[in-house]
Amino acid sequence: MSTIVFFHAHPDDEASATAGTMIRATRQGHRVVVVYATNGEHGQAPDPLPEGVSVAEHRRGEAEASARVTGTARVAWLGYGDSGMAGWEQNAHERSFHSTDVDEAARRLAEVLDEERADVLVSYDWHGGYGHPDHVKVHHVANRALELAAHRPPLLESTMNRDHMRGLMAAAREAGASEDEAWDVDVPMQDGNPIGTPEAELHHRVDVRDVIDLKRAALACHASQTSDVGMMLAMPEEHFLAGFGFEHYTEPGREPGMVEGWPF
Incomplete structure (x- = not known):
């Protein structure tokens, strides 16, 4: 069996992007490890936040609970500060993930890869899916970690299928959805690029519909x-299945063409 290391920017990113793949992997007997770059402290605070508990501590607890659902064997934290959204002053904070030295963070990720003798590393596409500074940094750190690691596994990059999303939004508009509910997926995101990746540039589509209840x-x-999570969970079950029933990956260096199947 394989050891698959998933490298995510914040607690909850694993649940929306790769949880179905993680669940399928653990069901097949693979060892799943998730590494979080940041503590997610610029996420929302629960109401009420327990006395003496920070947002970061609370979100770590949520991540551990998610790991129990997905069957994740190990949760590791690089411990960098959440950089906030593009343009926030937190981007430049000394310990923010966005401003940290790539080699420093990459060495720490490489240590996990070597400890685990990872068979696969999963990170994000070149613009982090939607341009979030921490997601973009995950891409760069993951690639550098593979150069620094003694044991260098192949790389897959999680992304979103822009063409599939465009079709879903078109269907929603035809069904009477508002502009807020059915937005234009081709408008520039935080980094000036549209969300996700065109289907022609994808390599793997993983069907996770049979574990969609666990992903939810x-x-x-x-x-x-x-x-964000609240918005996703508020979706009717059939809409959630349509939007989150497949998880998509690019594989650097692979010939063009998307294949539906199991890439591990």
């Missing part, structure tokens, strides 16, 4: 994040 349960572990 992993998301529910991050209930404090009401603005």
Whole structure:
């Protein structure tokens, strides 16, 4: 069996992006490890936040709960500060992930890869899916970690299928959805690029519809994040299945063409 290391920017990113793949992997007997770059302290605070507990500590607890749902064997933290959204003053804070030295963070990730003798590393596409500074940094740190690691596994990059999302939004508009509910996926995001990746540039589509209830349960572990996780969980079950029933990956160096199947 394989050891698959998933490298994510914040607690809850694993649940929305790769939880279905993680669940399928653990069901097949693979060892799943998740590494979080940041503590997610600029996420939403639960109401009420328990006395003496920080947002970061609370979100770590939520991540551990999600790991129990997905069957994740190890949760590791690089411990950098959440950089906030693009343009926030927190981007430049001394210990923010965005401003940290790439080699420093990469060495720490490489240590996990070597400790685990990882068979696969999963990170993000070149613009972090939607341009978030921490997501973009995950991409760069992951690639550098592979150069520094003594044991260098192949790389897959989690992303979103822009064409599939465009079709979902078109169907929603035809069904009478508002502009807020059915937004234009081709408008520039935080870094000036549209969300996700065109289908022609994808390599793997993983069908996770048979574990969609568990993926939804992993998301529910991050209930404090009401603005994004709350929005996802509020979706009717059939809409959630359509939007989150497949997880997409690029594989650097692979010939063009998306394959539906199991890439591990």
